[in-house]
Amino acid sequence: MRVPLAAxxxxxxxxxxxxxxxxxxxxxGNELLFGLVLAAWLAWVAVGAWxxxxxxxxxxxxxxxxxAGLILAAVLFLAQIALVRDARxxxxxxxxxxxxxxxxxxxxxxxxxxxxxxxxxLFTLGARLTVExxxxxxxxxxxxxxGAVGGxxxxxxxxxxxxDPFQTALLVASVNLVIAASFWLPSRLRSxxxxxxxxxxxxxxxxxxxxxxxxxxxxxxxxxQWTDLAFAADSPYGRLTIQxxxxxxxxxxxxxxAFETQGTFPEEVVHFPLLAHPDPRRVLLIGGGVAGDLREIxxxxxxxxxxxxxxxxxxxxxxxxxxxxxxxxxxxxxxxLILTDGRLYVKRGPEPIEGMAHRPSEGSPGLFDAVIxxxxxxxxxxxxxxxxxxxxxxxxxxxxxxxxxxxxxxSAENYWSPELARRxxxxxxxxxTVFPEVLVLPGEHNFFLASDAPLEADPAVLAGxxxxxxxxxxxxxxxxxxxxFTTDRFAEVRRELEATAGxxxxxxxxxxxxxxxxxxxxxxxxxxxxGIFENASLVNLGWVAxxxxxxxxxxxxxxxxxxxxxVAGIGLAQMMxxxxxLFAFQVQHGTIYAQVSLIVxxxxxxxxxxxxxxxxxxxxxxDERRARWTLIAVxxxxxxxxxxxxxxxSLPLPAPTLVFPLLALLAGxxxxxxxxxxxxxxxxxxxxxxxxxxxxDLVGGCLGALLGAVLLVPVLxxxxxxxxxxxxxLAGLLxxx
Numbered sequence: 001m002r003v004p005l006a007a008x009x010x011x012x013x014x015x016x017x018x019x020x021x022x023x024x025x026x027x028x029g030n031e032l033l034f035g036l037v038l039a040a041w042l043a044w045v046a047v048g049a050w051x052x053x054x055x056x057x058x059x060x061x062x063x064x065x066x067x068a069g070l071i072l073a074a075v076l077f078l079a080q081i082a083l084v085r086d087a088r089x090x091x092x093x094x095x096x097x098x099x100x101x102x103x104x105x106x107x108x109x110x111x112x113x114x115x116x117x118x119x120x121x122l123f124t125l126g127a128r129l130t131v132e133x134x135x136x137x138x139x140x141x142x143x144x145x146x147g148a149v150g151g152x153x154x155x156x157x158x159x160x161x162x163x164d165p166f167q168t169a170l171l172v173a174s175v176n177l178v179i180a181a182s183f184w185l186p187s188r189l190r191s192x193x194x195x196x197x198x199x200x201x202x203x204x205x206x207x208x209x210x211x212x213x214x215x216x217x218x219x220x221x222x223x224x225q226w227t228d229l230a231f232a233a234d235s236p237y238g239r240l241t242i243q244x245x246x247x248x249x250x251x252x253x254x255x256x257x258a259f260e261t262q263g264t265f266p267e268e269v270v271h272f273p274l275l276a277h278p279d280p281r282r283v284l285l286i287g288g289g290v291a292g293d294l295r296e297i298x299x300x301x302x303x304x305x306x307x308x309x310x311x312x313x314x315x316x317x318x319x320x321x322x323x324x325x326x327x328x329x330x331x332x333x334x335x336x337l338i339l340t341d342g343r344l345y346v347k348r349g350p351e352p353i354e355g356m357a358h359r360p361s362e363g364s365p366g367l368f369d370a371v372i373x374x375x376x377x378x379x380x381x382x383x384x385x386x387x388x389x390x391x392x393x394x395x396x397x398x399x400x401x402x403x404x405x406x407x408x409x410x411s412a413e414n415y416w417s418p419e420l421a422r423r424x425x426x427x428x429x430x431x432x433t434v435f436p437e438v439l440v441l442p443g444e445h446n447f448f449l450a451s452d453a454p455l456e457a458d459p460a461v462l463a464g465x466x467x468x469x470x471x472x473x474x475x476x477x478x479x480x481x482x483x484x485f486t487t488d489r490f491a492e493v494r495r496e497l498e499a500t501a502g503x504x505x506x507x508x509x510x511x512x513x514x515x516x517x518x519x520x521x522x523x524x525x526x527x528x529x530x531g532i533f534e535n536a537s538l539v540n541l542g543w544v545a546x547x548x549x550x551x552x553x554x555x556x557x558x559x560x561x562x563x564x565x566x567v568a569g570i571g572l573a574q575m576m577x578x579x580x581x582l583f584a585f586q587v588q589h590g591t592i593y594a595q596v597s598l599i600v601x602x603x604x605x606x607x608x609x610x611x612x613x614x615x616x617x618x619x620x621x622x623d624e625r626r627a628r629w630t631l632i633a634v635x636x637x638x639x640x641x642x643x644x645x646x647x648x649x650s651l652p653l654p655a656p657t658l659v660f661p662l663l664a665l666l667a668g669x670x671x672x673x674x675x676x677x678x679x680x681x682x683x684x685x686x687x688x689x690x691x692x693x694x695x696x697d698l699v700g701g702c703l704g705a706l707l708g709a710v711l712l713v714p715v716l717x718x719x720x721x722x723x724x725x726x727x728x729x730l731a732g733l734l735x736x737x
Contacts, residue, residue, distance in 0.1 A: 606668020
């Protein structure tokens with residue numbers, strides 16, 4: 001059962017990542033969707049493992065049922081990708097438009113159900129067959145985890161870069177078919193060299209066929225979603241889609257409109273900050289270059305433009321599909337293109353200007369006269385990093401005295417909802433803590449200009465600079481400049497923002513702004529829930545401590561609940577620790593995809609190693625008391641680790657790309673030890689016990705995914721969320737004592 005169980009973990013992990021990316025490209029990829037997908041996935045697997053556990057006790061045709069399940073999983077994986085891609089058509093929602101939240105929840109829950117139910121059932125059945133073969137249910141958990149590690153590593157480092165989703169799904173299907181075929185073979189043939197050779201040839205044949213068939217399916221299903229499709233491809237950072245209509249090109253990133261050619265929006269992004277500076281020679285642009293920002297910057301007499309873009313695929317596609325005049329700016333000798341994370345570049349990367357030996361220190365001449373940030377609003381933890389006090393301070397450190405920093409946020413012309421005011425107000429007040437001078441321009445998009453020196457707000461001066469520099473524009477004319485600075489909305493926007501003085505500041509370790517953005521998004525669908533969003537500031541550790549105290553009291557009343565609830569607590573802590581480690585890495589050290597994949601792989605490897613260590617200990621012990629006290633020690637270890645995590649983050653970590661994977665490995669090791677120990681302490685049919693505890697583990701993970709990513713991290717911040725996880729560990733410890 002080792003290889004078949006590893007195939008379950010292998011299939012589950014790759015399917016989870018692929019379907020997550022497909023759902024993000026179809027719906028709105030914010031933190032709520034991430035949490036929803038993880039929660040729905042874990043909940044359905046729990047139902048399959050726990051609710052269908054009774055079926056796993058049937059002894060007839062167990063091996064055949066498992067092999068058939070592997071084949072069915074391969075078919076379902078392909079069908080579910082196709083279903084996700086056709087979801088907008090079935091729901092009647094046009095590309096680029098938001099899907100109503102309730103409809104999105106229903107679609108996600110329904111789409112994920114079949115494969116997840118099957119995966120949970122296969123684990124329970126595999127655990128029962130492992131025990132019948134002389135092993136333990138804990139060993140089944142180990143091998144399922146080993147397959148998950150292999151699948152996660154293979155996809156993150158290889159498949160995502162070279163294969164499209166359907167090719168990946170067909171590769172998984174090929175592996176499952178071969179393993180199912182070998183599992184069905186009689187034992188005398190299973191060990192023969194000839195059967196191994198035939199199975200290998202069968203696998204190679206399937207793989208070769210999957211490359212062509214998968215690519216055809218990929219292109220065909222994308223055209224279900226997109227009319228006038230000119231280009232579509234996936235990168236490690238998401239899906240880029242381009243529509244071509246007459247001479248216009250429309251770019252979508254993960255299903256949402258990124259930009260369209262022939263528009264005038266780049267004029268506002270660029271010209272206001274550059275006109276606010278008397279002589280901008282050195283400009284840093286983060287994002288937006290191929291959307292037209294770079295073209296507009298080069299209309300000014302600049303000496304150097306450093307353009308930072310995260311995704312190389314966007315640049316490659318722009319060179320091919322943008323109108324020739326727009327694509328040509330990428331090759332302008334004044335432009336220096338940097339393909340990296342913008343936050344990481346600002347923090348570490350800018351090279352000194354000519355004649356300067358080192359990066360500037362505070363108070364010394366900077367590298368840039370203007371820094372323009374053109375990224376989406378802080379809708380996710382990854383984007384929120386560009387709207388925090390720490391990032392603003394890093395930007396100020398690379399600006400010349402009198403330099404201008406500019407960013408924009410979606411807004412409204414006339415009515416500001418409380419949610420919109422809180423989101424924009426948080427950014428405004430956070431910006432004011434770093435830059436003494438901040439101007440906010442009104443409109444459907446608010447543009448924030450910030451500097452350490454007074455900013456020019458005389459429209460006549462700005463219009464004069466526009467004419468003096470010979471900048472030709474279609475929208476941002478002298479008349480429009482005068483309108484922006486003299487309309488009553490100019491003063492009204494500032495009053496609206498000043499009225500939000502009680503709003504919380506946005507920090508790296510307390511990223512409240514992406515919660516505010518999430519509340520703003522939800523309020524569009526459910527305005528009656530406005531009071532709930534407003535009271536989020538009341539969330540504190542008491543919200544965690546109170547239910548945990550109730551759980552401990554219940555366990556004292558029903559001792560049989562102690563171990564399942566302790567395992568559920570470990571699952572919750574496991575998921576929240578994974579979220580914390582990934583979030584802490586990206587806010588402190590930038591988004592580097594391969595390294596984030598390494599962290600995830602290290603965490604899964606820790607789970608496998610921890611469960612394997614528990615199995616070795618159980619093989620030596622005959623007394624169950626040792627297993628119980630070891631499980632108690634694991635709960636205490638989780639509490640101590642979580643309590644120390646903020647202190648570790650405060651240290652000057654010498655090699656973060658090594659330290660964070662090690663932290664993930666240790667967290668996975670601690671939480672991975674719990675499952676085999678718990679199985680050894682519960683009496684009953686091995687299949688039912690394994691299914692019940694696996695389900696409890698997943699239910700805890702489901703809660704951790706929703707609470708951690710959506711509520712606790714943004715509202716409480718990383719230090720208090722660590723304290724909440726420590727409380728979970730202490731509650732599990734008290735329940736078991």
